[in-house]
Amino acid sequence: MLEHISAALTVAPIQRLVNGHAWIWPLCETIHYVGMSLLVGIIGVLDLRILGLFRSLPMGALKPLVPLAMAAFVGNLITGVIFVTGTDSGASFYIENLSFQLKLAVLLVALINLIIFRLTGLEEAVYATPAGADAPYSAKVIAVVSLVAWTFTIVFGRLLMYNDTLLLFLGM
Amino acid sequence: MLEALENCALAAWVRESPSIFSYTLILSLHAIGLAIVLGTSTLIALRLLGVAPAIPIESLRRLQAFIWFGFVVNLVSGVLLFIAEATKMGVMPAFIFKMSLVVIGMVLGQIIRKQVLENERALTTNVLPASARSLAILSLCCWALTLISGRLTGYPELVTALFGS
Numbered sequence: 001m002l003e004h005i006s007a008a009l010t011v012a013p014i015q016r017l018v019n020g021h022a023w024i025w026p027l028c029e030t031i032h033y034v035g036m037s038l039l040v041g042i043i044g045v046l047d048l049r050i051l052g053l054f055r056s057l058p059m060g061a062l063k064p065l066v067p068l069a070m071a072a073f074v075g076n077l078i079t080g081v082i083f084v085t086g087t088d089s090g091a092s093f094y095i096e097n098l099s100f101q102l103k104l105a106v107l108l109v110a111l112i113n114l115i116i117f118r119l120t121g122l123e124e125a126v127y128a129t130p131a132g133a134d135a136p137y138s139a140k141v142i143a144v145v146s147l148v149a150w151t152f153t154i155v156f157g158r159l160l161m162y163n164d165t166l167l168l169f170l171g172m
Numbered sequence: 173m174l175e176a177l178e179n180c181a182l183a184a185w186v187r188e189s190p191s192i193f194s195y196t197l198i199l200s201l202h203a204i205g206l207a208i209v210l211g212t213s214t215l216i217a218l219r220l221l222g223v224a225p226a227i228p229i230e231s232l233r234r235l236q237a238f239i240w241f242g243f244v245v246n247l248v249s250g251v252l253l254f255i256a257e258a259t260k261m262g263v264m265p266a267f268i269f270k271m272s273l274v275v276i277g278m279v280l281g282q283i284i285r286k287q288v289l290e291n292e293r294a295l296t297t298n299v300l301p302a303s304a305r306s307l308a309i310l311s312l313c314c315w316a317l318t319l320i321s322g323r324l325t326g327y328p329e330l331v332t333a334l335f336g337s
Binding site: 037063 | 191195207208210211212214324329330
């Protein structure tokens with residue numbers, strides 16, 4: 001089944017584009033790192049504030065930056081698709097890679113966590129929290145899940161090229 | 173001297189240990205550290221440019237402490253990564269450029285602190301000094317270039333193609 005998914009995700013025109021210009025891949029990587037940094041700087045800081053750091057910050061003050069974090073995520077999604085569909089060895093390099101699979105899994109956790117944050121109205125409650133005050137307890141749980149999930153997204157992302165080390169660690 | 177560094181036991185461990193807790197963990201920490209430094213510096217720069225004006229200037233000083241945390245993580249992980257390949261990195265233009273930009277970026281951060289974040293008028297009235305805008309733009313450019321040159325340390329052939337040898 002993985003071979004079918006890999007075959008479907010290997011996109012020859014993107015492979016040709018990526019192979020035709022040596023600067024495209026590093027440019028996409030740079031954009032991917034920018035997106036990662038913006039997510040850490042905005043969502044990471046919001047999570048830490050929810051957990052009690054940077055108390056002089058009213059949580060609602062970060063709200064205008066959240067659309068930028070969303071745009072950063074979309075940028076990473078797009079560059080991510082370029083990596084998977086355009087790598088010259090074919091998408092199987094990623095699809096069959098345990099680090100990549102785990103990265104997508106924790107990413108999904110982060111996204112579900114975000115959806116819960118929104119749908120339960122916790123997000124609005126958090127933005128209403130002024131400087132010096134505590135966020136609701138359930139928001140703190142969301143913040144911890146968020147920090148852990150995004151941290152592991154970065155870790156598994158870094159491990160992609162060193163998947164053998166992960167397999168060795170897991171005794172596989 | 174670069175050879176001596178590369179041959180030391182610690183460098184050998186970083187390079188050769190099959191453990192997930194050596195090279196791969198150090199790489200992950202370096203990515204997290206850079207995200208903290210770049211992300212938080214961007215947050216501060218955006219505030220100085222007038223985005224998210226509800227962020228108190230006083231909070232930005234606390235956020236600078238977070239940048240220092242990320243910087244220390246990257247200093248430690250960076251030294252370990254460097255010694256593992258000291259003879260290659262020590263003479264690589266992209267790496268030397270990146271290190272210069274890191275120094276400039278952190279110095280800019282201190283200038284921002286002195287001129288803006290500790291400015292009495294800014295702290296009490298949220299009115300920023302005229303220099304805030306330029307400092308913010310410089311900071312954004314500096315860290316963007318740091319990121320790009322950092323990426324380019326992995327592409328020596330591309331660097332030669334773009335800039336000549």
